[in-house]
Amino acid sequence: LAGMAPATLHDWRTWIVRPLLGTRRAALRDMLRHRDIRWIEDPTNVDVRFERPRMRASLAQGEGERRLAEALARSAQAARERHDIGRRAAMLIDAFASRPVPGLIRLDRDFAGHEDGQAAVYVLRILLATVGGMSFLADEARCAELLSRMQLGSLCATLSRTVVDARRTGIFLRRESRNLPVPAPPADNWLWDNRRRITLKDGQGDLVIAPLGPAAAGKAPFSEDVPQSLSRAALAAEPALWSGGKHLDFAGGDAGPQSVSIVPAVAPFARFL
Known part of the structure; x- marks a missing residue:
């Protein structure tokens, strides 16, 4: 409910697991009571200076249960949609992308005009961020515009530290040469x-x-x-x-x-x- 994932991998080394995210507070209290374990309340949970307790108080009034159920349903639907577009994007990457040399991604020309435009834009956002080394995906609107321009012919543009070079032989993505790291001794991880x-x-x-x-x-x-x-x-x-x-x-x-x-x-x- 707070934007947390049930499991998160940090730095490809440490798993952060939250197995109780979907469990209601009342159920947790009952479980502890049956085991003779006292419930310890976080003081901020009832401090209305914070948004979280204010939201809880609001949901506890009137049709709060119905509104909560609707919010959970919307959240579940959004998760299903994210999973679906991720699956479609993976299929496009498998079908159209290759790496001819380290640091260079090539997309087939047909990628730009693929019928699943939503997934194609998502693929472009992911690849631009990956090639450019950006923690956040490239802007969706700018990527959609860039994809439209690719359908018209050759172009050369830069977005998210990535040079996009669309030619007759393919759409090529590479890291731009500016602001590369300075020489340094290697460090683990x-x-x-x-x-x-x-x-x-x-x-x-x-x-x-x-x-x-x-x-x-x-x-x-x-x-x-x-x-x-x-x-x-x-x-x-x-x-x-x-x-x-x-x-x-x-x-x-x-x-x-x-x-x-x-x-x-x-x-x-x-x-x-």
Whole structure:
């Protein structure tokens, strides 16, 4: 009722579980009374200076039970709708999205004109936030407008720190090159640029994590299915391992030391899922 989820995963490590969210206070009191456990009231529960007790008092009067039941029904319906659009969005991502190189997402051109426009907008919001490393989804109205423009032809735009490059061969999303993290020693469970999760396996020595950069990106192997300029730009914004000014490896590579693991993170859900 307070916007809480029954279970939340924090930092991909700790579960916060609330098994009693759907249990009424009266039922909890009865359960404790049968076990001879005294109920301890939170003083703020009856302090009308706070909104929560004022709402409880209001619902306890007149048709409060009916209004509460209606509110719970609306909440349940909203949850079902969120689940449904999430399912449809997952189907679109599976059907239309790919990752030709680390840091670059490609959507088929047909994605922009898909008949399920609501789910397509939701997909675009999620992907823009994920590629750009943003904790909040991109604005819905701006994403809907951007999707409409994609149907008209080629375009290049930036939203949520993500460059959107729509071409004849596909719709490409990559992290813009501005405001990337400065070089720093790796830290365990570090969320680098809100896009990559760093895990230390052993002592990191003199390793530093910094963006790969254009020079090193230009030497990386490329996919023939993607314009090299897009591959270079995407790779340049990826985290790389450096030691003594020498480039060792980048996220998605396999030549670097195994003391550090760099894996993708889904920014909108990286802290709380």
